[in-house]
Amino acid sequence: MRLGGSLALPISAGLNFxxxxxxxxxxxxxxxxxxGVGWARKTVYxxxxxxxxxxxVAIIAVPAESKVETTKLPPAATTxxxxxxxxxxxxxxxxxxxxxxxxxSGEFRLDTREGALRGGKNGIDIMPGDSAKSPLIHFxxxxxxxxxxxxxxxxxxxxREQIGLLRGWIDQGATWPDGVTLQVPPQSxxxxxxxxxAEKTGAATKPLPPAANRxxxxxxxxxxxxxxxxxxxHGTAMQRAGLRLDVKSxxxxxxxxxxxxxPGDSAKSxxxxxxxxxxxxxxxxxxxDRLTAExxxxxxAWIDQGAHWPDGLDPVNEKRNHWAFKSPVRPSEPKLKNNxxxxxxxxxFIAAQHEGRGLVPAPEASRRVLIRRLFLDLTGxxxxxxxxxxxxxxxxxNAYERLVDKLLASPQYGVRWGRHWLDLARWAETExxxxxELRTSAWRYRDYVVNAFNEDKPYDQFLRxxxxxxxxVPYSDRNLIATGFLGSGRLNNNEEDKSVQxxxxxxxxxxxxxxxxxxxxxxxxQCHDHKFDPITLQDYYRFQGFFVPGQMNRLL
Numbered sequence: 204m205r206l207g208g209s210l211a212l213p214i215s216a217g218l219n220f221x222x223x224x225x226x227x228x229x230x231x232x233x234x235x236x237x238x239g240v241g242w243a244r245k246t247v248y249x250x251x252x253x254x255x256x257x258x259x260v261a262i263i264a265v266p267a268e269s270k271v272e273t274t275k276l277p278p279a280a281t282t283x284x285x286x287x288x289x290x291x292x293x294x295x296x297x298x299x300x301x302x303x304x305x306x307x308s309g310e311f312r313l314d315t316r317e318g319a320l321r322g323g324k325n326g327i328d329i330m331p332g333d334s335a336k337s338p339l340i341h342f343x344x345x346x347x348x349x350x351x352x353x354x355x356x357x358x359x360x361x362x363r364e365q366i367g368l369l370r371g372w373i374d375q376g377a378t379w380p381d382g383v384t385l386q387v388p389p390q391s392x393x394x395x396x397x398x399x400x401a402e403k404t405g406a407a408t409k410p411l412p413p414a415a416n417r418x419x420x421x422x423x424x425x426x427x428x429x430x431x432x433x434x435x436x437h438g439t440a441m442q443r444a445g446l447r448l449d450v451k452s453x454x455x456x457x458x459x460x461x462x463x464x465x466p467g468d469s470a471k472s473x474x475x476x477x478x479x480x481x482x483x484x485x486x487x488x489x490x491x492d493r494l495t496a497e498x499x500x501x502x503x504a505w506i507d508q509g510a511h512w513p514d515g516l517d518p519v520n521e522k523r524n525h526w527a528f529k530s531p532v533r534p535s536e537p538k539l540k541n542n543x544x545x546x547x548x549x550x551x552f553i554a555a556q557h558e559g560r561g562l563v564p565a566p567e568a569s570r571r572v573l574i575r576r577l578f579l580d581l582t583g584x585x586x587x588x589x590x591x592x593x594x595x596x597x598x599x600x601n602a603y604e605r606l607v608d609k610l611l612a613s614p615q616y617g618v619r620w621g622r623h624w625l626d627l628a629r630w631a632e633t634e635x636x637x638x639x640e641l642r643t644s645a646w647r648y649r650d651y652v653v654n655a656f657n658e659d660k661p662y663d664q665f666l667r668x669x670x671x672x673x674x675x676v677p678y679s680d681r682n683l684i685a686t687g688f689l690g691s692g693r694l695n696n697n698e699e700d701k702s703v704q705x706x707x708x709x710x711x712x713x714x715x716x717x718x719x720x721x722x723x724x725x726x727x728x729q730c731h732d733h734k735f736d737p738i739t740l741q742d743y744y745r746f747q748g749f750f751v752p753g754q755m756n757r758l759l
Contacts, residue, residue, distance in 0.1 A: 271346050273335045277363035280371030286378055289368045291385060297353060297361060299387045300484070314386070316379035331377040334370035343369065354489060411479050412496040414469060414503035421512050424501050432478075432488045432498075439518060440739070451512045466510040469503035478502065527722075528737065570595055577606060582615035583622075617657035624652050627719045628669075628691050629711070635693030648687030666720065670749075689753065691715075713747040 284290065294313050302313040311323030322328045328339040342352040343361045353360070361369075372378070419425065429448045435441070437448040446458035457463045463474040477487040478494045486493065494502075505511075536548055537555035544564050545551050557564065568576070574594045578586040586594075594606060610616060630649060634640045655665055668675065670689070672682035692711035698704040710729065717725035727733045728743035 271341045273341075273346075275346060276335060276340060276344050276370065277366045278370075279334055279374050280367045282371070284368055284372040284375055286372065286380060286383075290372050291383070293361075293365055293368065295385050295387060297365075299385055301353070303385075303387060315384055316381075319379065320377070329373060329377055331373060334373035337373050340366065340370055340373065359483070411470065411475060411481070411503065412499045414507050415497075415500040417504070419501060419505040419508055421505065422516070425505050426516070428494070428498050428502065432491060432494060435490070436488065440741075450517045451514070452517075455510070455512070464506060464510050466506060469506040472506050475499065475503055475506065573603065574606065577610060581607075581610040581619065582613060583619035584615060612657075614653075614657060617653040617655075621649075621653040621656045624656075624719075625649060627715075628652070628688050629693070629715055630687075630691045631693075634696060636695045636697065638696060640696065645687075647684045648691065651681065651684050651687070670716065688715075689750070709747055709750055712750050713743070716750070717746065 298313045301308040302311050304312065304314055307313075307318070307323075309323040309325065311328060312318030312321075319329055320327075320331070326338070328337065328342075330337045334340050338347075339352075341347050342350050344366050345351045345360060351360070429437075433448045436443045437446045439449060442453075444458040444460060446463060447453040455462075455464055455466075457473075461473070463472060463477075465471040469475045474487075476482070477485055479499050480486040480493065488494075536551045539545065539551060539554050540558060542551065542554065545554055554564070556562075571591060574586050574591055578584060578590075594602065597605075599605075628648075630645065630652075632642055632645045634642060668682050668685035670686075672685040675682050689712050690708075692708065692715060695704060695707065698707070710726070714724075714726040717723055723736050723738065725733070725736075725738055725743055725746065727736075728738045728740050730740070732739045
């Protein structure tokens with residue numbers, strides 16, 4: 204979206220946007236930032252002046268915390284590294300459980316060349332030719348707290364020799380033969396557990412905790428375990444490997460790897476093998492505390508007793524069933540005992556409520572009352588004595604309708620009703636905050652809104668012009684003025700940290716756009732899922748993503 208004359212590129216454009224030489228410069232610039240700021244999420248805006256057609260602002264999300272101490276890295280292999288012999292087995296055995304085709308962690312795939320070189324949601328992870336600058340090496344060498352790969356408790360860390368092979372492979376250009384797709388290898392070399400079907404989990408010979416020797420109640424004993432330790436990855440928001448443990452039918456059906464619960468036989472149940480940690484490379488949950496022996500015993504007893512799961516416990520999203528979130532359906536008009544008063548379908552519904560409550564309509568208003576109501580409703584001003592007398596003297600049958608048309612065509616109509624929109628759009632003639640600087644061009648957006656009402660502009664066009672007027676073809680100054688909606692919020696020009704200032708502006712425009720278009724207070728979902736409306740934290744930042752590529756210059 205172009206705002207204020209600059210072009211902003213969405214990150215989805217990626218390296219495909221640039222020529223090979225420009226892509227290389229882009230990688231160098233990006234990597235220099237990664238080196239300097241480390242690894243906590245932060246939005247960074249880079250100017251790429253090498254583009255011929257225009258100066259572009261590319262937005263990337265990179266981590267930021269502390270500088271990685273690359274001196275602690277194991278040395279890279281100095282001999283020639285063979286992908287098929289040295290790298291393929293390492294990636295397949297150590298990485299594909301979390302970075303394969305199915306729901307790759309961090310959106311980073313290591314099963315294909317394209318996925319490996321593209322990187323994950325935080326950016327490029329492999330820098331061909333420079334392993335010391337490759338985040339993948341930092342992660343597997345466990346130099347970044349909270350970003351260890353494989354994650355703690357999921358698998359054994361890579362040895363220094365394995366990291367050296369990876370480093371050597373990257374330093375030698377990260378060669379990956381065309382058409383080679385990696386696969387998770389079968390667990391043929393893992394000792395077979397004495398429990399049947401253990402080969403499906405690669406379970407070792409470690410014994411299972413004993414099952415509890417009492418009657419198990421699902422709601423009291425099992426559901427709390429699922430809620431605390433399983434729903435994060437196998438609940439409403441996410442279903443890793445296709446497994447969902449908050450819905451009875453889906454849980455009993457199993458995952459993409461087959462059934463995980465075998466009612467009547469916990470020893471054959473894949474779920475028990477995973478939570479008991481029979482295979483140190485496949486332990487659930489992957490994050491958080493491991494299940495205790497007592498908890499595993501409860502799960503075993505529940506399964507051995509038939510895995511009884513009462514009906515009616517599946518989560519029901521009652522919020523999304525609210526009438527306000529359903530498409531309108533035209534209802535049939537109610538039948539009335541007396542429809543003498545009814546002139547329009549809306550009158551029929553009002554009259555039906557009157558009949559049900561034993562009420563009768565008020566008598567028809569006099570002409571003097573009607574003209575006053577019309578003027579106040581449509582222009583916000585009372586009629587003059589001359590206008591009242593003229594209306595009272597008009598004996599024509601359509602005098603009321605002609606007065607309505609006259610007021611709708613008056614300039615005061617747009618002023619009166621445009622004011623409501625300007626209030627919603629946060630419009631003001633000053634910036635707000637302590638300095639409260641004057642916005643010398645604020646009148647332009649105000650007049651745009653007033654004229655839009657007077658011209659009876661279609662609502663969808665009214666919204667498009669204000670949200671993306673700078674992108675509408677053919678270009679017009681009037682459409683650009685309409686984008687004043689995006690910059691009408693308060694602006695703290697005293698903020699020294701411009702990244703904070705920009706975030707404040709993004710939050711402001713996100714909340715305002717949601718309020719005026721959806722009628723919802725979406726701002727509650729900035730920090731957590733909305734407590735009342737069906738809006739998740741993820742929904743909020745997806746919505747905000749529409750505004751991120753724009754540059755909020757002085758629009759007013």
